[in-house]
Amino acid sequence: MDIRLASPTGRWVVLTTVLGSSMALLDSTVVNVALPHIGDDLDADLAALQWIVNAYLLTLAGLILLGGALGDRYGRRRVFVVGVAWFALASLACGLAPNAPVLIIARALQGVGGALLTPGSLAIIQASFHPDDRARAVGLWSGFGGIGAAVGPFVGGWLVDGPGWRWVFLLNVPLAALCVPVALRHVPESRDPAAHGRFDVLGAVLCALGLGLVTYGLIDELWWAGAAGVVVAAAFVVVERRTPEPMLPPSIFASRQFTAVNLVTMCVYAAFGGYFFLASLQLQVVSGYSALAAGVALLPTTVLMLLFSARSGELGEKIGPRIPLTAGPLICAVGMLLMLRVGEDASYVADVLPATLVLGLGMVTLVAPLTATVLASVDTARAGIASGINNAAARAAGLLAVAALPLLAGMGPEAYRMPAEFEATFRRAMPICAGVLVLGAVIAWATVRRPPPTCALPECRVQCGVGAPALERPEKPSPEQGAPGRPGATPG
Missing domain, CATH: 1.20.5 (Single alpha-helices involved in coiled-coils or other helix-helix interfaces)
Incomplete structure (x- = not known):
């Protein structure tokens, strides 16, 4: 298809994909801020809070590759719309959950919806727009996604302190009510005519x-x-x-670079997953911040990502990925160790802000070159599956970190209700996260080398999401092209 970005249809397509992906993106950034209030309201222990985060990540990580394949086979718009509607219904169930077990089940169902809509949002752009407008369309999509990631903690904190934590989930219902009709009316259907065989x-x-x-x-x-x-x-x-x-072709790991970068990804996003789960709890349980204040306190990290990721990607192209993928995790490790200064009556300017700024600087250094290196480490025809595997690995790493870190730090089931106990275990958890980042840096320095330049488009360099690396969808070649085009990228 050759829709032009300046046309009314082109603008509707961008709006639809932004709305759909924003649902999943907002949900991943605001739930951590709401956890203390959810625990108090539903009388949930720490294990239940872990499952509230992990139930979503579990189904999303396990099914996201399958979700992309379903869109290629049965129609990207169709699967995207099903995913949005599914996500909204699961969000409604989350918002109405009478107890923690029901909320956990609803969160797992949310992850299924996320696995359907997340790959489809960018695949629709790739399949719909004229090649001359595709990069700009993806750039707009990524930019709005970055803004959504930046305002997510603020919106989440405002909702938790105002109408209540249930509105963190209920907000998705009106977004879906707008997104689905627009998609059905204005977004053209597309599928991969070469898709065949059985689903894994x-x-x-x-x-x-x-x-x-x-x-x-x-x-x-x-x-x-x-x-x-x-x-x-x-x-x-x-x-x-x-x-x-x-679903996960073993042959793709024949590339040592791809294998190495995925190991770095798992180290990095395991540390990020553990950090973001515990940091918002630390600010609220120990430092006495409101949900809104805790969300705003962590905002500088995402703002730095939004402002400087493109420049970081350009620098990574000039000097190669080895230095950014080594220095980035080390800088992030310093930021997490600075969080040890955040305790009772912590000063935002003196204690919290330096840690978030240093962490943000490390993420800026790291994330865009990581994405580009994943794509460059395999043949262009396999960029979609390579990026999907990398995205799933990142989410799985975050899932396991949220499960393992409280255990390793010795957190009891009621720790988040006891400031002194939580602070003591938080001080054990942050060095563990920093150590995992150092391990990632060592792996990067020992194994990552400069790949041949294969991706010059801005969407391969600009990433604003902090939940996972880019999720790319492959673009099939036309007969006259004879080679695949470049896929785009989504914020994790």
């Missing part, structure tokens, strides 16, 4: 089940569940090796 449903189920069992074992301290999760994960590897069209 067994692989997706084994992936989610393995992650779920390991997470269950870590949160509830059940060794047998963790061991069963490892066994299921091994079965997943065997199935992927034997399946004709696997």
